[in-house]
Structure formats: C-alpha cells, structure tokens
Amino acid sequence: MYYDDSVMAKADLLVSIVRAGASGDRAKLRSTVEALVADERARSHHGVAERLERALQSVAVTPPPLTTPPPGGGGGRDAILEVTPQQRLEELILPLPVRRSGEQLVEEHVRADVLRAHGMEPRHRVLLSGPPGNGKTSFAEGIAEALALPLFMVRYDSLVGSNLGETNTRLRALCEYVRTRPNVLFFDEFDAVGKERGDTHETGEIKRVVSFLLMQLDQMPSYVVVIAATNHAELLDRAVWRRFQMRLGFPSPDRQMITAYLERTMDRWPERPSATPADIADKLGPVSYAEALDFCQNVRRREILGLGETGIDAALEIELDLWSSRVNPGQQDAERSRKAVAPSRRRTQRRAPSRATVSGNEGDPALPL
Ligand SMILES: Nc1ncnc2c1ncn2[C@@H]1O[C@H](COP(=O)(O)OP(=O)(O)O)[C@@H](O)[C@H]1O
Numbered sequence: 001m002y003y004d005d006s007v008m009a010k011a012d013l014l015v016s017i018v019r020a021g022a023s024g025d026r027a028k029l030r031s032t033v034e035a036l037v038a039d040e041r042a043r044s045h046h047g048v049a050e051r052l053e054r055a056l057q058s059v060a061v062t063p064p065p066l067t068t069p070p071p072g073g074g075g076g077r078d079a080i081l082e083v084t085p086q087q088r089l090e091e092l093i094l095p096l097p098v099r100r101s102g103e104q105l106v107e108e109h110v111r112a113d114v115l116r117a118h119g120m121e122p123r124h125r126v127l128l129s130g131p132p133g134n135g136k137t138s139f140a141e142g143i144a145e146a147l148a149l150p151l152f153m154v155r156y157d158s159l160v161g162s163n164l165g166e167t168n169t170r171l172r173a174l175c176e177y178v179r180t181r182p183n184v185l186f187f188d189e190f191d192a193v194g195k196e197r198g199d200t201h202e203t204g205e206i207k208r209v210v211s212f213l214l215m216q217l218d219q220m221p222s223y224v225v226v227i228a229a230t231n232h233a234e235l236l237d238r239a240v241w242r243r244f245q246m247r248l249g250f251p252s253p254d255r256q257m258i259t260a261y262l263e264r265t266m267d268r269w270p271e272r273p274s275a276t277p278a279d280i281a282d283k284l285g286p287v288s289y290a291e292a293l294d295f296c297q298n299v300r301r302r303e304i305l306g307l308g309e310t311g312i313d314a315a316l317e318i319e320l321d322l323w324s325s326r327v328n329p330g331q332q333d334a335e336r337s338r339k340a341v342a343p344s345r346r347r348t349q350r351r352a353p354s355r356a357t358v359s360g361n362e363g364d365p366a367l368p369l
C-alpha cells in the first residue's frame with residue numbers, strides 16, 4: 001500500500017517535470033525537481049539526489065541564479081538554529097480557526113502528492129501574530145513535529161553582517177541551505193525585518209535586502225514551510241503580509257482559556273490544590289499562557305522544595321502572594337497613566353487580592369502583557 005502510494009507520488013512528480021519542461025515553465029520545473037530531490041534524500045538516495053541537483057543547476061532562472069553556491073562555500077547553516085521539535089500541536093490551547101488551519105496545513109503537506117497530481121501545491125507561507133507567550137513559537141514547533149520535519153530557527157545575529165553586501169550574501173547562503181531538504185523555517189519577530197523598510201538611513205540598500213528576502217520566500221519550494229511570527233502585525237506593511245497564504249492570530253487568552261490551561265496543568269500534579277482553576281485564574285488576572293506556565297511551575301517548586309512541609313495549598317498561597325506584588329514594567333506604566341487619568345478606577349477592578357501593592361494584573365485585559 002505504502003509502496004503503491006509512493007510510486008504514484010513519484011510518477012506524479014515525473015509527469016509534472018515533463019509538463020513543466022515541455023511548456024518551458026522553469027519555475028515549475030525547478031520546484032518539482034526540488035521536491036524530487038527532497039524525496040530522494042528522505043529515502044537516503046543521496047547519489048540520485050546529487051545528480052538531480054547538478055542537472056538542476058543547468059536550468060536557467062530569472063533572477064538570481066539560486067543554485068550557484070555562495071562565495072566562500074555554503075555557510076547558510078550558520079544563521080540557523082536547528083531544533084528537533086518536541087511540542088505537540090494537540091497539546092496547545094488554540095482558537096478554533098487556528099487549530100483548524102494548523103490541521104489543514106499538516107494535511108496539505110502529508111498529502112502533497114494528491115495536490116500535486118492536480119497541479120496544486122500545499123500552502124507553505126504562514127504568518128502568526130499576537131502578543132508574546134501565547135503559542136506562536138510552539139505552533140511552529142508543533143507543525144514541524146506533526147510533519148516530522150526539523151525546525152530551522154533563523155538567527156538574525158548571525159544573518160546581519162557588518163555591511164549590507166555581507167548580509168545579502170549570508171541571506172543567499174541561508175536560502176540555499178534551507179532548500180536542501182524539507183523543513184519548517186521559522187522567522188521569529190519578523191517585524192524586525194519588515195520594519196527596516198521604513199528606515200531612512202541607507203533606505204535604498206536595506207530595501208533591496210528586504211525585497212530580496214521576500215523574493216526568496218516567494219520562491220521557496222513548497223516543502224519548505226516558512227512560518228514567520230510577529231508581536232506587531234500592524235508594523236508589517238501590506239506588501240509583506242500579503243505574501244503569506246495563511247495569517248493566524250494568537251490573541252491573549254481569556255479567563256476561560258486560562259482556566260482550561262490551569263485545569264490541564266494541575267491535572268498532572270501529584271496533588272491538586274483545593275482552590276479551583278477558575279479561582280486561580282481570577283486571581284492571576286489577564287495573563288499569557290507563558291506567564292500562567294511560569295506561575296504553575298513556581299508553585300510546584302515551592303511544594304517540592306518544601307519536602308512535605310509545604311503542602312500544595314500553602315505553596316499556592318505563597319506564589320499568589322508574590323504574584324500580586326510582582327513588578328511588571330509595561331503594566332506599571334499603564335498603571336501610572338491610568339492613575340493620572342482616573343484615580344478611583346482601581347476600586348472597580350475585578351476581584352484581586354486586597355494585599356496587592358504593585359498589582360501586575362488587575363487591569364484592563366486589553367493592556368499589553
Ligand atoms: N496556546 C497555548 N497553549 C498551551 N501552552 C501554551 C500556549 N501558548 C504558550 N504556551 C506555553 O508557553 C510557552 C511559551 O510560548 P511561546 O510559544 O514561546 O509563545 P510566543 O512564541 O507566542 O511568544 C510554551 O512553551 C508553552 O508551554
């Protein structure tokens with residue numbers, strides 16, 4: 001059965017190559033041969049893969065010649081942190097449309113051969129946006145895990161050279177490297193890249209680097225799943241976000257979602273506290289999943305280090321106390337300006353520990369986390 005499927009898939013690829021060659025569609029020819037190369041590599045047929053790659057180098061492309069090795073050898077790896085994904089998509093609490101889109105993305109890649117047989121490619125450019133700590137990186141990792149692909153995280157520090165020419169060369173090397181096999185290519189804080197377009201200093205050259213990157217992303221073969229994440233989608237200009245075929249929002253979780261998250265986390269604890277997850281969620285106020293996770297781990301640390309002296313309820317109490325007095329710079333600013341505007345508003349806030357000194361979280365859920 002598997003044998004038949006894979007033979008069919010290969011036959012589809014070969015037919016696509018013939019069609020692309022016959023019609024002179026070089027981009028199609030290139031992407032199909034690249035898919036075939038990846039397939040051969042996956043089967044450890046490195047000799048065949050290399051021969052195909054060499055043959056591919058004779059296919060002229062416009063612009064620039066992507067398969068020419070970068071000067072100084074393929075240093076594309078340097079700007080990539082290669083991660084073996086652990087996070088499972090099913091373990092994340094996601095808004096329904098995001099979950100559905102994730103499942104579709106996985107299906108399109110798992111069954112890419114079926115799409116290709118009909119002349120279509122799986123989607124492979126995804127933009128994730130939302131405040132920090134709500135699962136963007138985890139989602140990218142989850143997609144890689146579901147597809148059994150490595151996660152390639154782009155390291156900007158190694159990508160940006162001392163001058164723009166160098167940056168361009170490295171970018172080229174990176175793109176060269178990532179297309180050698182199927183992977184999930186993750187650009188975190190993508191707004192940092194997109195934003196440079198607006199810089200006045202050396203605008204022309206920077207624009208060229210960004211346009212070059214965007215063009216490279218457009219030309220990535222579909223077996224490279226490009227996922228970009230940003231905390232500030234509004235900073236990206238339309239030209240940038242239009243290139244992404246899927247745009248998914250990771251909003252701050254509401255009380256109910258945090259309750260579900262606490263429920264799930266505390267379920268794995270040896271002992272459950274007597275306070276309900278909903279009570280705890282109320283006391284935490286608006287938080288990201290990452291903050292809720294930190295909180296839970298701290299409770300467990302107290303309990304573990306208490307060596308039986310500190311029960312789970314006492315551990316929870318200690319951490320809730322600390323929580324209510326923790327310092328949160330962003331929130332403090334917001335607090336300050338709110339006090340300046342409406343000093344009495346604090347009294348009307350939702351249930352928060354009365355011993356709060358510098359309250360981290362009793363504010364408006366729309367505040368940045
Ligand atoms: N939607 C979610 N569901 C469950 N856990 C989450 C979720 N979002 C974040 N987490 C937890 O918080 C941690 C940090 O989240 P991360 O994916 O790095 O957020 P982001 O990339 O959006 O800043 C994750 O490792 C995970 O344990």
Ligand SMILES: [Mg+2]
Pocket residue numbers: 133136137138188229
């Ligand atoms: Mg992240």
